[in-house]
Amino acid sequence: MLSLPTTPNLVTQAKGAEDTHARSSDFGLRQKxxxxxxxxxxxxxxxxxxxxxxxxxxPLEAVERSKAFWDLPEKKKLETPLLSANVNPANRGDLYEKYGISWEDENGNSGVREGDGAMLGQNIWPADMPEFRTAMLNYYHAAVKLGQALFPLFALALNLPEKFFDDKTTNTAAMLRILHYPPQTGVVDDGVMGIGAHTE
Known part of the structure; x- marks a missing residue:
């Protein structure tokens, strides 16, 4: 289990082994x-x-704010770019709602550059829900920061230079998606489910 303590150091705790600091000045410890x-x-x-x-x-605040979003009337939710999918063509559709955001700084700038592709775009937020935007971005940025702390370790794990991913993760393409699986009532259609069989 990889453990990141409240100090700036990352540590991993192997059973029966001492903590090894991933941000230690000792390269050997980071390599471990x-x-x-x-x-x-x-x-x-x-x-x-x-x-x-x-x-x-x-994450608790993000969950609570997402519940408030999913409770909005359907017409209001459709003012945002809700995504739909059918991950298993053998079924007749997936019964869930999905809302996604990508990079945005505190001033609302997305940092999108020409040629970035479909993974990046300006976020479209629900009107009159500033707390929703704040909660989503607070959690998003914390998760991105964690990911950035892990990339040097991934590089070492792949026998690459420790900074190999630095210039490849400047403008993150990370997305945060919140999902809602509405309850099924009445006669349940076996061809329509929350989400079909899939791989990540």
Whole structure:
């Protein structure tokens, strides 16, 4: 399990081993964290991050504000770019709502550059819900900051220079999506479900 304490250092805690600081001035210690990440990805396929530095209230506030958004009348929600999908063509559609945001600074600038492609664009926020925008962006920026702290470790895990990803992650293409699965009432159609079988 990769552990990020409240101090600026990242640490990984291997069972029976001492904490190894990923931002230590000792390259050997950072390399050890990267090796732990590599091992986790090649064996279990994933790892957890704890003590990640994201304040607990940020995701909780984002969840509460997202509930308020999903409770809006459908006409009001459709003023924003709600996304639809059918991830399994064998079904007749996915029964969920999805809203996504991408990079935006505190002044509302998206940082979109010509040639950035479809993954980046200006966010469209619901009218008269400034608390929703604030909550989403607060959590988004905290998560992006965590991702930026992990990239040097990913580089080392791939036997690349530690700063390999620095110039490739300047304008992040990270997206934050909130999902809502409305309840199904009455006769349930087996061809329509929350979301069909898929891979990430």
């Amino acid at each position: 964290v990267a090796e732990d990440i590599r091992h986790a990805c090649l064996t279990a396929g994933f790892f957890y991050v704890k003590n990640h530095g994201i304040p607990e209230e940020l």
